[in-house]
Amino acid sequence: MSASATALTIILVIIVLGSLIGFRAGAHREMDLEQWTVAGRGFGVMLVWLLLAGEVYTTFSFLGASGWAYSRGGPTLYILAYLTLGYVVAFFVLPPLWEVAREHGLQTQSDFFRQRYGSVPLAALVALVGVVFIVPYLELQVDGMGIIVEVASFGAIGRRGAMALGAALVAAFVFASGVRAVAWVGVLKDLLMLGAAVAIGVLVPLHWFGGIGPMFRALIHAHPTHLTMPGSTRNLGHGWYISTVLLTALGAYMWPHLFGTSFTARSADTLRRNLVVLPLYTITLPFLLFAGFAALLVVPGLANGDLSLLTLVRKTFPPWLLGTVGGAGALTAMAPSAILTLTASTLFAKNLYRPLFAPDMSDDRVAALARRAAVVIMGVAVALALTNSKTIVTLLLIGYAGIAQFFPGVVLGLFWRRAHKVGVFSGLAVGIAAAVVLLLTGRDPFMGMNAGFVALAINLAVTILVCLAISPDADAAPMPVTPRAAPVPGMPRATAGADPS
C-alpha cells in the first residue's frame, strides 16, 4: 500500500469509528427538537464537562495555533493566555447565568436576552448575530478538514477536491447525528488529541534537534525575533496582544453553543468547581505551538502556515502515524462543526424566524426548518472556505469580533439593575456595526489594537451611556421577582430537567 493510501485509510477508519460511536449514542431515539439540540437535557456532569472543555481542542488549536506559530511567531502566544483567562471570566459569569436559566427554563442565549430585557427585537438581533458569526468558526473547521485530506493524500487530492471531500464528511456526520453523538465523539477526540499533541510536541523536537530545549536554541539562533512580539508580523505588538486577549477572554463563553451548554449543568456550584480546574486542561496547547516552531526550521517556506503541523508530521513519522494524527484532527473538525451547525440552525429557526414571522409555528415544524437551515449554513461555510484563503486563527478572530459584543448585555444584565433593552440594543448594534466596518475596510489592527476590541469598547460605552440617559420602561422591569416564572412566551414549555416545578 502506498504511503498516502495507508494514511487516508487510517483517517477513514478513525472517522468511521467516531461516527459509529455517535450513531450508537443516537440510535433508538425520536429526533425531535429537544433531542436534536439539547439531547433532551439528559447529560450527566461528565458529558457537560467534556462539551465545555472540549472547545480547547478543535481544528483551531490543532492546525490554526501551530500554523500561526509557524507563520507569525510571538503573537500566537495570545492563544496560551486567552483560554486561561476565559475560564476566569466564566467562573464569575456562568454560575449566576445558570441560576437565571434555571429559574426561567431558558434554552438558548437569545432566550436569556428575551427574558432579561423583555424585547423580541433584541432577542432576534442576538440570534442573528450569533448565526452570522458562527459561520467563520464553521468555515475554519471545513478548512482544517480540507487541509488534513490534502496533506494526508501527499498532494494526490488537490486543495479544492480535499475541501469538498472534507466538507462532505463533516456534513454527513452532522445530519446523521445530533448533540448526543457529538458529546460521545468528544471523548474519543479529546483522548486522541491529548495524545497527539504531546507526541508531536515532544517527539518531533526530539527527532530533529534532540529535545525541546535544543529546538528553541536553534530557533533563537536562526530567527532571533520570531519568538517575541510582534514576531514575524509588522503590526501585532503588545497593544494588539492585550486587546486581543481581552476580547477573546471576555468573548470565550459568549459563543452561543458554549453559552447554552452551561445551562445543562447540575448546579451553579458544580459549574464553579469545574471552572476552577479547567485551565489545567489547556496545558497541552503549548506542545502544538512547539510543533509550529519546529516546522519553521524543518519545513521552511510553506505558503500556508496552517499546513505546517501535518507537513512536519508527514516528514517525521511513518504514514500510519500521519493517518492517526490526521484522524484525530478530522474528529476535532467534525465534532465542533456538528455543534456549531446545530446551534446556528436552531437559533435561526427558534429564536429568529418563529418569533418574527410565524409565532404559532409548531415545534415539529421548527425542527424541520432547523434541519433545512443547517443545510444552508453548512453550504455557506463550505462556499466561503473554497473561495477565501484566510488563516484559521484569523477566521476565529473575525468570529470573536462579533460574538464578544454580547458581553455587555449579558454581564450588565446579570449584575446591573439599570441595564435595559434600549441601552443594550443600541450598544450591540453600534458594536457590531463598528466591528463589521473595521474588518471589511481592512482596519484590523486599528491603531495598534484588535478591531473587535475597539468595537467592544464602543459597545460598552454606548450601552452604559444610553442606560444612564434613558430610564427603563415600566413594562420591562428587569428580572421579574417571581421565582420559576412561566416559560418565555412563544417558546415550547422548557422541559428543563433542572426545573423542578
Next chain:
Amino acid sequence: MKRRPSWLAVALGLIPFVAICFTVSLWDRVRPVVAGLPFNVFWLMLWMVLTPACLWGAYRFERRAAEERPEASEPPAADEIRRGPPEEPR
C-alpha cells in the same frame, strides 16, 4: 438581579489578568531560558497552573459570601439538586 461576586474573589480573579495580559511588555522576552523554554512561553505555561490556585481561592470566598447571605440566589437545597437532569440512560 444576581448577587455580585465578593470583591476578594474578584481581586483574586484579576491576578491572572495582570500576570499574563496587562504586564506583557515585562515578560515578553526570550531570556532567561527556563527549562529549555523561552521566558514568555514558560511564563504563560506557569500561569496555566497558578490560575486554578487563584480560582480556588475565589471559590472559597464565594462560598463564604453565599453562606453569609443565603437569601441571595445560591445553589438550591440538596434535595432540589438531585431532581436535576437524569443521568445518561444506558
